[in-house]
Amino acid sequence: MLSTEKQYVQWSENETSYQALWLSQSNHMPPARIALVDDKTTADDAYRLACEGTSLLWRGDFHNARQLLQALGRRIDRTNERSELRKIKKAANKSVTPKEIPNLFHQQRQLQAQRSRILSRLLLELDTGYISKLRRAPDMSVACTAAFGELDESCVLSFRDLQGALGAAQWREKGVPIKPLNVSVFPHYGVFAPTRHEYVQLLLDAPLPDVCGVAYDIGTGTGLLAIILAQRGVKQVIATDLNPQALACASDNFTRLELSSIQLQQADLYPTDAPLADLIVCNPPWLPAKPSSPLEYAVYDPNSKMLRGLLQGAKQHLAAHGELWLILSDLAEHLQLRTRDELLGWLADSGLVVKYRLDTKAKHSRSQDDTDPLFAARSTEVTSLWCLQSV
Template identity: 70%
Template structure:
């Protein structure tokens, strides 16, 4: 995307006797900093944490590795502060009503996560054109940053937290995610949800295909995982859609690795255009009806279940008369009291869809086994289902 110089966000600050102005990059969508304080190796974690809590942005001028250690130290202080708040609430008896416990805990966690992200996101570094970092002991950041954020021909400021996301994504992109039942890994890109939780894959592999399965749609394809599974199972033509250009680039990469010529990609919101009616339409929408704190969370959080409801309301218009809908959905939202099973079934009925069958699986990820997690009861009871729906 070409962005004019006037449209680019810039940040200005005074450093000593010098006025500075460089491009501001924020994947979290934060506005350009209003107040920047240079900090370095002599800055203690307590002082840095206090400055950040006061709303200051901290521009790191010391050793690169020391900055990472400072972030870890600040994170520990954030966790201690959160724990003190919980302990204080417990001593004062300010506990949510029993019927609201799961929901309240969920929202408390979301608020704490957002606050933690904002605080840690205030530690900044300056990069030259091409994402060149001049700090001592800095690694080569160019390839990881360009893959995540695109080419850069001028200096910029960005948060260490966004940089860590780019470096982590580069590792995923290099080693991939092993998927049960597939003969090669899936390689996520930056900004595309990594299928590290893939207990639903066996459901996709075990569900009986419709008698006629010439054409299938994968709505919100992400990495392309479900489209690849359908093509490998023998579906004649698979059309995968996504509204996120990063996701489509990621899916294209993964599909190319498999040499599956049966898969086509379209950048569109929900359903493809110019296609025949599908014999099978699959969708793995965001599972939790809550507001994402950034665009990077759109694959997990779906405000008011907008994507899910939009999919259900529009799917029949794209489905062959004898076709099937496979909806991959966790019931964690139900255990968190964010949505009820009756609501979900009512949405099926409103869309004139009947439940033909349902395949279930239990969670296997680490958080479902962590008894110290305040949401352990909900996570351990979670069931992920493949709902097979047919026209009523």
């Protein structure tokens, strides 16, 4: 999510000082050092400058900027192949012992963060309304306005953030097909796209409580879980999220599917002034680690804060016969970021008991890729629907 407090970036060009609004999807600070680069700048020179912490303001052909970004990525990969990544891959190609997996995970995260920092140093300047003066630049105004809001001044942003806005515009146009439901959902910029949805079948297979007039979808995101509940006939669904972008996205999806039974509320976990729920559903972030960008909050939950908050508050928001459906992968356990005993302890402390559990094995491509450094963990991943009920 972009910061609401305006920040500006400054640079010199042709002995003249310039200033523009700084946009950063990851809320990075404005760059302190900027070098002007163009079509004549070699990828090796650009890579050296970026590694030294200098940001690169592009002044050449738009498509050549994309090629430069790809070239930077290849140089990062080659460097990593000669250093830390080689160690990770070497470990992945032999029998990995359980105690080695956490180190592999953290090393991989560090390399990903370093890669992101370097690639984010390639910058573009856009005029009012997100208009680019670069040669062969496409019309980006609609995609950028949808992602960042209306803009009445010039701005500077990373080429990667611009690619994210353009990619989100494609998601928003084409949608993500959810085959078990025979519908598509349309993610917005800054909202995690549900490209992994093996858990959808779990939600379709789980028997609804005998009385199910009111349900909550906590952390709704695109609204997918609320859509499932509405399609299964739940009369009143209250979907919550703290992220305004997610609320706008969910509202768009509900309108597209003509689902008038779903109410939206901006809230940190549970809705306020709402009737007790017969059913609460939640698909919280699965990994208790620190996110490196706002979008990663859909995957990483520092110290399992959301998960523990959900469990601690569930009983007081459930009707006497109510159930909590917790969608959770055990990947964190295989990565040794959380133990099963910790999870069971939190369940017990919540005052809820396990009524049943439905499981499904991971089907995504990385769980089948034996060259992935974390294949030993990913290949054994199981996603579960934990049905919890008040004691």
